[in-house]
Amino acid sequence: MKKTLAVFQKEIKHFFYSPIAYIVIAAFTLIAGIFFYLYLSSFVEAAFMDMIRSQQFRSQPQRFNINLQLIRPYFWNLALISLFVLPLVTMRLYAEEKRSGTVELLYTTPLSVGNIVLGKFFAGIFFYFVMLIPTFIFMGILFIYGDPEWGPVLSGYLGLFLLGSAFISGGLFISSLTENQIIAAIGGFGLSLLLWVIGWAANYSGPGLSAVLNYLSIINHFEDFAQGVIDTKHLFYYFIFCTFGVYLTFKSVESIKWRS
Amino acid sequence: MIEVRELTRYYGEKRAIHNVSFEVQKGEILGLLGPNAAGKTTTMKILTCYMPPTSGGAKVAGFDIWDQPMEIKTLTGYLPENPPLYSDLNVWEYLDFVAKIKGVPAPKRKEAISVAIEKAALGDVQKQVVGSLSKGFKQRVGLGQALLNDPQILILDEPTVGLDPRQIIEIRELIKKLGGDHTIILSTHILPEVEMTCGRVVIINEGEVVAEDTPGNLTRRLKGSERTVLEIGGDAKVASEVIKGFSEVQKLDHRKIDKSDHVRFTLETSTDIRHDLAKAIITKGLNLYELRTESYSLEEIFLHLTTKEEVA
Incomplete structure (x- = not known):
């Protein structure tokens, strides 16, 4: 446990001592901010148009649901940006150690493979959490000037967090297979994208297969969270997904150790 | 202390070492001598449980490399050929991380790091980022890492590479001083280094042990055919x-x-x-x-x- 923590702390230091962390956070915040601005503008415009219309026809203005019309699609967007950005976070988690030869240190000190893999996995998740912090400001703006419901916002973040963890577990696995960070990034992105779009294939396949594909699709499970529903079914999916990703990493590290 | 029995290791088709056997007594300094690609590093990687041999076995401090790698890893300090450094940490942070993963308890950590810094003569650079250090200092940080927590067994892969002549002498003195209560295996391709520091030499060539002797005997054997x-x-x-x-x-x-x-x-x-x-x-x-x-x-x-x- 203490050793896992040591690996975790080391990874966090790596993130924040290198410029990549700040570039990734800045890029994520910028893109998230632009999307937020666009969504907010269109929402305000729609509400404004409705107000004018209701004045013309002397009817009650429609009640616009900010949770449904702004926050929910916005969470989808954050998920999409995460899909692109997280491979950049996970790429170096393992590949860099292999390239620089520091795996020799990790494998010849009394560290278990579990210590290494879990430390790195949780460090990735922690970094993702830090990356999401600036988006709290955007949500804060909505709470200052509007009155969204708390529940769906929290569940949306929970969903985002779980989705990100799943991406990280997959990316970590890919990173453990190679010593080339670019391959790790592209592989991690490919894997995440594949799991994202796999649900589409369900539309064109038989009933048996489509159920499987729908279940596998990483984004289908996110939908409920964005709507404000926390279903144990989805919690279970992400939990299994992360466990499986970490397990594969564990196995790949062990097997490469035996082969090298 | 260290018992190596018929180690054989293949990298795919390529044979790295073949039937390597030797023994190291407690407190002895053993030199592994051989040209590049002779199998010195492979032997060391196996003894530090970095990777398993294809066949054969070894016992380090009575523990088997197959069954008790964790015990061996706790007892050994290893300096790989390329010092395994994190270039964005500073020297102290790096050694602190190593101390943590070596399982040094928190109250003793500071002292353990200070001792390692002193032994490897890193006092002046302890707040410097590892990546900005010169080759010689990097080598010493690697050495400091191996010495941390005062392991009983030290396995040093070419410890004096990249150092200037004065540092080389210092490191050799240090290694000599450590022998006695530590068991040390060091590899090198520099003959005088072996003469100066080691009690016994194992010569490896193309993956096989070709000679095993004290440096004195070895030199005598070679002097005869000058x-x-x-x-x-x-x-x-x-x-x-x-x-x-x-x-x-x-x-x-x-x-x-x-x-x-x-x-x-x-x-x-x-x-x-x-x-x-x-x-x-x-x-x-x-x-x-x-x-x-x-x-x-x-x-x-x-x-x-x-x-x-x-x-x-």
Whole structure:
């Protein structure tokens, strides 16, 4: 446990001592901010148009649901940006150690493979959490000037967090297979994208297969969270997904150790 | 303390080491000597449980490399060929991380790091980022890492590479000092280094142990087959007859030197006969321009050791 923590702390230091962390956070915040601005503008415009219309026809203005019309699609967007950005976070988690030869240190000190893999996995998740912090400001703006419901916002973040963890577990696995960070990034992105779009294939396949594909699709499970529903079914999916990703990493590290 | 039995390791099709066996007693400093790609690093990687052998086994401090790697890893400090450094941490942070993963308890950590910093002479750079250090300092940080937590067994892969002559002497002194209560295996391809520091030498060539001896015996064995080089002016035939007259001469080559009547003789003798040779040549009225012994380069030593009949 203490050793896992040591690996975790080391990874966090790596993130924040290198410029990549700040570039990734800045890029994520910028893109998230632009999307937020666009969504907010269109929402305000729609509400404004409705107000004018209701004045013309002397009817009650429609009640616009900010949770449904702004926050929910916005969470989808954050998920999409995460899909692109997280491979950049996970790429170096393992590949860099292999390239620089520091795996020799990790494998010849009394560290278990579990210590290494879990430390790195949780460090990735922690970094993702830090990356999401600036988006709290955007949500804060909505709470200052509007009155969204708390529940769906929290569940949306929970969903985002779980989705990100799943991406990280997959990316970590890919990173453990190679010593080339670019391959790790592209592989991690490919894997995440594949799991994202796999649900589409369900539309064109038989009933048996489509159920499987729908279940596998990483984004289908996110939908409920964005709507404000926390279903144990989805919690279970992400939990299994992360466990499986970490397990594969564990196995790949062990097997490469035996082969090298 | 360390018992290596018939280690064999293949990288795919390529054989890295074959039936390597040796033993190291407690407190002994053993040198693994061999040219590049001889299998020194592979042997060390197996002993530190970085990777398993294809076949064979080894026991380190009574623990088996197959069954008890964790115990071995706790007891050994390892300096790999390329020091495993995190270039964006500073020296203290790096050693702190190593102390944590080596399981040094929090109250003792600071002291353990200070001791390692002192031993590896890193005091001046402890707040510097590892990536900005020179090659020599990086090597010392790697050494500090290996020494951290004062492990009983030290496995050092070419510990003096990249250091300046003064540092090399310091590190050798340090290694000598550590021997006695530590068991040390160090690899090198520098012969004098072995002579100066090690109690015993294992020579590895092409993955196999070709000799195992004390440096003293080894040097004696090699000294016996030292070459003597003579440059003589005058009648080459007379000169060669004079040289052949000595029964100690085992092998004789001669080559004419360009643009002169000088001839260079290269001979191998069983004992040192330079003084008699010089007298004999001068009495015959020949001109002696040069008389020196030439020691063998490492490659030639390996040739001698791998071809049995040439070992004196």
